[in-house]
Amino acid sequence: MNTSYTVGSLYAGVGGICKGFQNNGFELSWANEFDKNACKTYRENFKHNLVEGDVMQLDITSLDKIDVLTAGFPCQPFSVAGYRQGFDDKRGNHFFKILDFVDEMRPKVLFLENVKNLIGHDKGRTFNVIKELIEKRNYSFDAKVLNTKDYGNVPHNRERIFIIAFDKELDTSFFKDFKFSFPEKEGLSQTIQDIVINEKVEDKYYYGEDKYMYPMLKETMRRDDTIYQFRRQYVRENKSNVCPTLTANMGTGGHNVPLIKTPYGFRKLTPRECFRFQGFDDNYILPEIAISHLYKQAGNSVSVPVISRLAEHILQVLSSVEKKTLGNFLETA
Incomplete structure (x- = not known):
């Protein structure tokens, strides 16, 4: 055989x-x-x-x-x-x-x-x-x-x-x-909280008070068990409690990267989290390349x-x- x-x-x-x-x-x-x-x-x-x-x-x-x-x-x-x-x-x-x-x-x-x-x-x-x-x-x-x-x-x-x-x-x-x-x-037994990193990540992923969209994020992003999307003029909550479809253009400007509310502030998903949402485990190596490329790769993947x-x-x-x-x-x- x-x-x-x-x-x-x-x-x-x-x-x-x-x-x-x-x-x-x-x-x-x-x-x-x-x-x-x-x-x-x-x-x-x-x-x-x-x-x-x-x-x-x-x-x-x-x-x-x-x-x-x-x-x-x-x-x-x-x-x-x-x-x-x-x-x-x-x-x-x-x-x-x-x-x-x-x-x-x-x-x-x-x-x-x-x-x-x-x-x-x-x-x-x-x-x-x-x-x-x-x-x-x-x-x-x-x-x-x-x-x-x-x-x-x-x-x-x-x-x-x-x-x-x-x-x-x-x-x-x-x-x-x-x-x-x-x-x-x-x-579906896994939840969003099983996927996201439950500790502080690098500062570059957070949207602080200095960002123009911060007031919108603060007003809309009230739950820590769901995922949000920033659409330039408004913030949309994903009410199905799953991650919206990751896209190849997440790396272009960052506006298409899903957002989450954490104890450390409002932030976008990291490339590692995006790969997790595609079912890659943490043994999968992400090389030292621009994060825009990693976002694109996660969005393009199966x-x-x-x-x-x-x-x-x-x-x-x-x-x-x-x-x-x-x-x-x-x-x-």
Whole structure:
């Protein structure tokens, strides 16, 4: 029995997807990331081959073939009419580059992650083309939107779509009427107060009386068990008692970084806390780079516990196929 399936990761970011698969015993073979600062963070935490640079320029044949290909890829529209008429509208489109990897490597599993709105992107055309072209290659296709607070036991409102596809040629009969079993919802036992640092942090994260927004913060931020957002002209309380969706633009000016009320004053979440809200534990190393980059990386990342649960279910399918194949072999031997 195969005890270690290999993973190749495109658009790896700081390794949220990699971490989730690693947590389930998968072997990380290689990864690719374009952002140089994300690469610095990635290298602090993983020791396998990281190819830094534009995925469009990657020589696929130079990389080891893998069992699982993962990609949290940028979402782009397709010229559907042009595509179906045979026009060359593939250039520069990231999804078509992923398909090049699929065609060259024929992974057992394709794991894609994107924003929830991928389903309705370009009036649904983008999603339909993705489904059509994956199925055309004789892969299964299952997709579902999962929220971190419901599937990761982390108090973070973050909805993302996950697409899971298996190579049907692994076992034609097994995958004939196959439907991937996504994880069930689970209760949220962690609270915001379990995530935030309960001691004084560096002064740079606090908003003192010298800041123009201080009167607004003082008037609105009255609870220490919730998270607030400063919107330039007003302060909004998040009444669901979870962290609002962390965004990639948190690092630009700091206005999008969620705020909390502490015994030491009003402050924004630290990068460490933002990584915690994505399910990274404190053993995950944050390098000495500008905090704006760390905020961006946390906002761009996936939630590790959600990936871990998906990876666990993927492993169950692969193991089932292998056991069935072994059983068939023994019967005919």
